[in-house]
Amino acid sequence: MSLRDFPCRDTTVDLGSRTARVHVRGRGVLAVPSLLATSAQTGGFLAAGEKALAIRAQTPGDVLFSWPFEGGVPADPQAVQWLLRHLLRIAHRRRYLANPRLALAVPSQITDVQLRALSAAATSVGARWLAMVPVPLAAAIGAGLPLDEPRAVMVVDLGAVVTDIAVMSLGSIAAARTVRVGGQDLDEAIARHVREEKGVLLGADVAATLKARFGAGPQRGFASAPFLVHGRDSDNGLPRPVMLSPADVTAAVSGPLDTLMEAIRTTLAACPPDMVCDLARDGVTLTGGGARLAGLTALVQARTGLPARVAGDDPANVVVLGAAELLEHARDFRRRRVPHRDRRQGFMAAPRRL
Structure with a gap:
């Protein structure tokens, strides 16, 4: 068994424009502000989530703030990768060994280019399996509608x-x-x-x-x-x-x-x-x-x-819960292993649309 196949809890992420919701199997839902703070001088990652909000309250002039999941689609691939890694780390309570099966709730009218960008970001942060679930479909499942x-x-x-x-x-x-x-x-x-x-x-x-x-x-x-x-x-x-x-x-x-x-x-x-x-x-x-x-x-x-x-008592969590239910019954719908980087070829194979 390779390190990439190390057992890890299934994880679902609702890519909210202002609040990202993460569901880890057996642990419930965690709401995290989808805000990223980067250095204005070097462009490097500084903080994400609650820490980025705290920095923003101080209004420092040498820090740039962005919402990588603007409209549920990746605005900046590098920023999306940083924020996804932050979400996985805080959700799994460990730093490096989070290689879960991952489901991302995405808008119904997302483009193929945006899907490939999200797939590449999920691959880079360690996803073993990846499913792209349209938001309305996940919401219908989470609301208990008869699909x-x-x-x-x-x-x-x-x-x-x-x-x-x-x-x-x-x-x-x-x-x-x-x-x-x-x-x-x-x-x-x-x-x-x-x-x-x-x-x-x-x-x-x-x-x-x-x-x-x-x-x-x-x-x-x-x-x-x-x-x-x-x-x-x-x-x-x-x-x-x-x-x-x-x-x-x-x-x-x-x-x-x-x-x-x-x-x-x-x-x-x-x-x-x-x-x-x-x-x-x-x-x-x-x-x-x-x-x-x-x-x-x-x-x-x-x-x-x-x-x-x-829908329900907590409509804000319906999408992430529906996508988590779909991931739990992954044998009943199409899925594919996410291709990882081939170091000999020096490039990453582009995942197909799910």
Whole structure:
């Protein structure tokens, strides 16, 4: 037995744009900020995850920060390799002997070039086996949807930067669309609206609080009352309180939400009529960190005519848990050994698409 074949727990990674989720068999899910810190002078790796966030809070001028999994696809192959290695090390609690079977949850519309870049990065960090699982497929499995039946199911996975939409039947994707709208766009839309209409600059945390409180529209109960927040006056730079109503937040997030609803309708338009009939009965399943946005299910139902529900008690972990379940039953789906570097030839064979 070679060192590369050393037994190791199966590992699944959800390549979130702002938070990567790692599942290790028998150990549960670990959420790690997918932030990387590199030296501005040498370009070398400095820190990742929580340590990178701590460095960022100090705002040093000689450190560069990046999100290697922007939109779930590799922006910089070297940065992706560093971050994947960091995720495996903290998840397996050891430094060098982590050579697991690995499953990566990737967007449904990822390109072949991006797949090869991820495969090369996974190979370099020690993956023995590799599976690329489309996010909607993993989300459907994690949500317990009946993929082995002919009736159609629809999943909308809302992330921080992108939303993955797909209609599936019999374990295959019939129609899919990836739109660059996520929870971060809602935060930025709220901050921009308050700056333009009220003349107050809000921090990212305050905008996120407003999004969580008011959601996609006016809510019943205490959340419908105006909310006092503090920001900075855009003219004189002094602290300034401002009272915001649900109507203010609704107007602010209407743009990104309209784009999201249009993407859902476009995906439905690409489906055969029989599938749409199935969806009229079973509805849309919302997953991802943005699925819990207050009023979102009602908005989806009003704009599409389809019933909507949030998957489980923790929709943010549905994708990584579904991919982990698929990896656990790896004998039931196609897999292949990841080719490793041939030192005599001096190159790495390009893995095929899974």
